[in-house]
Amino acid sequence: MEGTVxxxxxxDDVFDFLPPVNEFLFESSVDGPLPSNDVSDETTSxxxxxxxxxxxxxxNTLQVQLLSLHEDKAELERQLMELERRRxxxxxxxxxxxxxxxxxxxxxLHLKLKALRENEHLRxxxxxxxxxxxxxxxIVLKKPRLMMMKMEDDQWRVxxxxxxGEKRLNAIHAIADxxxxxxxxxxxxxxxxxxxxxxxxxxxxxxxxxxxxxxGMRCTLLLDASLDAVLDAAWKTLLDVHVQPQTSxxxxxxxxxxxxxDTLYVRTTFRSPDGHVKAEMSMIMKKQxxxxxxxxxxxxxRTVLDDEAHPFEAESYxxxxxxxxxxxxxxxxxxxxxxKSYIRSNLMDTKREDVDELVDLASALxxxxxxxxxxxxxxxxxxxxxMRHIFDAxxxxxxxxxxxxxxxxxxxx
Numbered sequence: 134m135e136g137t138v139x140x141x142x143x144x145d146d147v148f149d150f151l152p153p154v155n156e157f158l159f160e161s162s163v164d165g166p167l168p169s170n171d172v173s174d175e176t177t178s179x180x181x182x183x184x185x186x187x188x189x190x191x192x193n194t195l196q197v198q199l200l201s202l203h204e205d206k207a208e209l210e211r212q213l214m215e216l217e218r219r220r221x222x223x224x225x226x227x228x229x230x231x232x233x234x235x236x237x238x239x240x241x242l243h244l245k246l247k248a249l250r251e252n253e254h255l256r257x258x259x260x261x262x263x264x265x266x267x268x269x270x271x272i273v274l275k276k277p278r279l280m281m282m283k284m285e286d287d288q289w290r291v292x293x294x295x296x297x298g299e300k301r302l303n304a305i306h307a308i309a310d311x312x313x314x315x316x317x318x319x320x321x322x323x324x325x326x327x328x329x330x331x332x333x334x335x336x337x338x339x340x341x342x343x344x345x346x347x348x349g350m351r352c353t354l355l356l357d358a359s360l361d362a363v364l365d366a367a368w369k370t371l372l373d374v375h376v377q378p379q380t381s382x383x384x385x386x387x388x389x390x391x392x393x394x395d396t397l398y399v400r401t402t403f404r405s406p407d408g409h410v411k412a413e414m415s416m417i418m419k420k421q422x423x424x425x426x427x428x429x430x431x432x433x434x435r436t437v438l439d440d441e442a443h444p445f446e447a448e449s450y451x452x453x454x455x456x457x458x459x460x461x462x463x464x465x466x467x468x469x470x471x472x473k474s475y476i477r478s479n480l481m482d483t484k485r486e487d488v489d490e491l492v493d494l495a496s497a498l499x500x501x502x503x504x505x506x507x508x509x510x511x512x513x514x515x516x517x518x519x520m521r522h523i524f525d526a527x528x529x530x531x532x533x534x535x536x537x538x539x540x541x542x543x544x545x546x
Contacts, residue, residue: 230327237326240317258287288439294415296441305392309419312433316457323350325459325473335528337480337521345480345517347524351532355470358539360462363470364430366538367458368420371434373534374527375401375416378498382406395420400443403498410490412498413445414452429461450491454478476528480520488516495520499527 227235288295289304320326332352339345355363376387376399383403390398397418404411416436423429435455445451456476463469480495481488500523 233326237317237321241321244314244318255287291439292435292437293439294437294441301442302392305396305398305417306419308435308437309396309417309433312435312455312457313419313421313431316431316433316459319457319475320459320473323475325350325352325475328352329354329471333529335525337524339483339517343483345483345520346477347480347521347528348475348477349524349528350473350475352471352473354463355472355539357468358470358543359467360428360430360460360470362539362542363460363472364420364432365542366535367432367460367472367474368418369538370531370535371418371432371458372397372399374531375399375414378403383494383497403494405490405494405497407490410450410487410494411446411448412450412452412491412494415440415443415445416452423459423461429459431460432458450494452478478524480524481517483517492516492519492523495523499523499530 224232224235289307292308294304295301317326325332330352331354332350334351335347335349337345337347372389376385376389378385384406385401385403388400390400392398399414399416399418401414401416402411403413414436416434418432418434420430420432423431433456436452438451438453439445454477456474459471459473461471463471481491485491496519
């Protein structure tokens, strides 16, 4: 059987209608798989999911801030502990005198910061009150009363007592506490902090507005006396000198109100026999233990200038004075007490027309022999000089009843 014979002698131009051969296909079949391209990706089997691009990891800003704050807190606590450790070490090396001054300095800084806060509060209150005042014409009648009730909360700062029970009680304590806070500052000013000298100093002066005032300070060491006995004697003497006139020619009335075991409110009224001049006083007295060791006690007194519950008469002379007593045990057995005291009193307004009658009344209240002082030519022609003499004598006369009460307290214990 004859086979078919193919004629392979074909010209090159026979397959010109076909596209040219891609030699890369032959090379890839030998070397490896075809490279992937867009067409092959589109024809990929559905079961093969394309790889998604990774998202950028987000940073939790809040957590980073909290972590930073915790680190700052830990660092500040570490610094605080280090400062406290250094301070404790420094305090252990201080002498008793240096430690006292360090405590005084810290106390004065505290009072300064407190005063700054109070001033800021007062400025805000004044601004608020000014705003309310401008709106009074546009608000109902009850609104001014609400404003006044709010203003009454700070009336104690100008030595005014409210007629409302709770506000009145708070004002009494606030006035007394402010006097306690001022003692250290005044002892620094007067040079009484570390003094061991026996001091007895009285002076009078005239303020820029014509008010004659007197100041007195005392420092002494009381031997063979306990702190309790000195406190008891000082409290009784302070009460007596303000309610007991030196002569029987003065018509007077006295009333005391016990606020608590350590606080007393005293109201006195004195009138000259002819009834032309009247002197009134409302005074707060308070005692307080100083420190945790109980080695010191203090007494303050302050008169108020306005009292809604017991108003002063318009023509009365209203007492304006304040003072304090500091008593501190200076012996290990408690038989020696350092006594320091200070008083400031506005004595007389030289612009008053009844200064002569006022001098007569003050003389009868504070001097043995009463009116005899003002009957001399010198004092009659110089009422201001007479008031200075009366204050000097009254301050020095305090010591006699004080020592008498102290002797009674020592014998009764």
